[in-house]
Amino acid sequence: MTHAPPAYVGRFAPSPTGPLHFGSLIAAAGSFLEARGHGGRWLLRIEDVDAPRCVPGAAAAILRTLERFGFEWDGEVLWQSHRHAAYDAALARLDALGALFPCACSRRELADSALARDGSRVYPGTCRNGLAAGRSARAWRVRVRGAVDFVDAVQGPQHEDLEGEVGDFIVRRADGLYAYQLAVVVDDADSGVTDVVRGADLLDSSARQCYLQDLLGLPRPRYAHLPVATNAAGEKLSKQTLATAVDTLPAAAALVAALRFLGQNPPTALAHATLDEVWQWARAHWTLAAVPRVRQQPARDILPDPGSTS
Structure with a gap:
């Protein structure tokens, strides 16, 4: 008996660290249109698991902005801050598989270790075989072996030697919060997400997420990583680079600019x-x-004038 593939389920997952900017609009529009183009569902998730970085009122502002731009999501908004029990269960599963180990290393110690070697930021495996005498666990890491391969619908075939280029990575931080890599994998699986369309700034996270999906026995979604918008200095548009809030732009003209950025002509x-x-x-x-097969491109020549009424 043959089984039909699961219905398309996409998602948009902003972090409430500030207002949505043009780069956010690009990711939202691309994921929304790809979902609707397949007759699929489009979910909205607020990635507020990193509580110290969240700005009060930002999540509500994001929802208002999406509504102002005419986005319509399916079902209730999912909040990562309400999902700790699911992350606990995933961590326990990794532990039962022997894939976890406690790590006592501080950021300063790891930075000093990198300088003492060749400048590499790959985790050196300091605590992989047990904590040194007198040391206590700060974080929990996943034991990494081998490489990950997948095909990105925009960026093409991807290969990352996780063991050689990343090393054992953190899934629960020293402050007790869950790392993005674990949270997003659990959330996508629990929501039935089949396709992840997002910015290429997250392309390097995909191999770690695929690795966790495989360990936990979860299905891998298909990936499509869109070009990231940059400013005149070549920096990714973000709160840190003082990107203009998209809510200050005329909605129709900003959406047209996003479509142009995404190669839709x-x-x-x-x-x-x-x-x-x-x-x-x-x-x-x-x-x-x-959609252009590049990881980033400038946005300065296509953004509408904030004072325009069109």
Whole structure:
């Protein structure tokens, strides 16, 4: 008996560390249009597991901005801060598999170790075979072996020697919080996510996530990593680089700019259309094949004027 593949389930997962910027809009639009283009569901997850970095009120502002831009998600919003029991269970599973070990190393010690070697940031395996006398666990790491291969729908075939290029990585931090890598893997699996469409700044995380999925016996989603928008200095648009909040931009024109950035070639006249008209065109013409196969590209020449009313 043959079984039909699972229905397409995509997601957008912003972190509430500040307002959405143009780079966020690109990721949201790409993931939304790819999901709808497959007749699939599009979920929204607020990645607030890293509580110290979250800004009060940012999550609510993100939801308002998405609504202002006409995004419609399926089901309830998932909050990572409500998911600690699921992460506990995954950590216990990794421990039962013998894949975990406690690590006593501080960031300073690891930095000093890297300088003493060849400058490599690969975890040197200091605590892999047990803690030194008098040391106590700070974090928990996953024991890594081998390499990971997968094919990205935009960036093409990917290969990472996890053991040689990353080393044993943290899944529970010294402050007791769960690392992004574990949280996102558990959340995607529990939500039935089949396809992850996001910025290429997260491409390097994918191999670690695939490794955890394989260890935990979870299905690997398909991946598509979109180009990351940069400023005039070549820096990724972010809160740290003082990126303009997308909520200050005219919604229809900003969405057209995002479509242009993603290689969709919207007609010039669409810049003066209503938001509903832009979405109608986008859903009718979206194709992932047109997205540029680069990891980053400048956005400065396509962003609309914040003072524009179009």
